[in-house]
Amino acid sequence: MNKQLATKNLDDIITRVEGARLKISEHHIVKIIGISKYSEVNDVATLYEAGQRAFGENKVQDLKTKSDELDELPIEWHFVGRLQKNKINNLIDIKPSLVQSLDSLDLAQEFNKKLEAKDKKINALLQINSANEDSKTGVNPEEAVSIYKEILDTCPNIRLKGVMSIGAHVEDEKIIKDSFKTTKKIYDELVPFGAKYCSMGMSSDYELAIACGSNMIRVGSTLFKD
Numbered sequence: 001m002n003k004q005l006a007t008k009n010l011d012d013i014i015t016r017v018e019g020a021r022l023k024i025s026e027h028h029i030v031k032i033i034g035i036s037k038y039s040e041v042n043d044v045a046t047l048y049e050a051g052q053r054a055f056g057e058n059k060v061q062d063l064k065t066k067s068d069e070l071d072e073l074p075i076e077w078h079f080v081g082r083l084q085k086n087k088i089n090n091l092i093d094i095k096p097s098l099v100q101s102l103d104s105l106d107l108a109q110e111f112n113k114k115l116e117a118k119d120k121k122i123n124a125l126l127q128i129n130s131a132n133e134d135s136k137t138g139v140n141p142e143e144a145v146s147i148y149k150e151i152l153d154t155c156p157n158i159r160l161k162g163v164m165s166i167g168a169h170v171e172d173e174k175i176i177k178d179s180f181k182t183t184k185k186i187y188d189e190l191v192p193f194g195a196k197y198c199s200m201g202m203s204s205d206y207e208l209a210i211a212c213g214s215n216m217i218r219v220g221s222t223l224f225k226d
């Protein structure tokens with residue numbers, strides 16, 4: 001990927017994000033996270049030069065490798081993948097800006113224990129399985145608000161910043177939209193409890209996600225395409 005292409009891909013996304021967010025409000029700011037999991041570290045550096053500042057990975061080891069190699073750049077790194085308990089300590093040591101994929105109370109409590117032992121804190125989002133798909137991780141929508149509050153009460157080393165979800169993996173736009181609306185409704189209930197981010201929308205559905213109230217999108221394939 002050369003700089004010209006990186007700039008074009010990024011500009012295309014920014015233009016579409018602008019269109020979608022302005023339909024809601026001038027004040028509705030949407031943060032773009034570039035998901036680099038299928039891409040080489042050089043492509044991340046090229047997109048950084050084009051102006052992209054936040055990137056995410058879904059494997060702890062890849063997050064470590066890429067963030068180490070690009071240590072000189074003030075990139076904001078996110079973790080968006082399924083987290084195994086035996087990788088928690090490694091993830092804490094990488095110090096990501098945001099762990100978007102806290103997907104159970106059990107994981108949160110284990111994470112909190114390891115954070116306490118290291119005297120560290122971390123920013124995180126609660127992942128919600130709003131499409132109710134067996135293949136996806138995340139808490140059930142019906143339980144999301146109570147689990148969020150329980151993490152707030154029992155995990156002082158986790159700073160919860162909102163929710164994340166992956167849209168329904170189907171063709172039918174109505175079903176995808178319903179899954180986004182489910183997440184947004186939960187987010188709205190959690191705003192009084194400090195929620196700031198409603199992370200939803202990927203390459204194929206981010207405009208729809210923004211229309212449903214997303215303020216953080218995670219784009220991989222469409223940002224890195226060549």
Ligand SMILES: *Cc1c(COP(=O)(O)O)cnc(C)c1O
Nearest residue numbers: 035058080202203218219220221
């Ligand atoms: C891979 C991934 C993305 C980006 O997917 P694209 O369809 O390539 O944009 C977003 N969120 C999560 C959690 C992912 O694993």
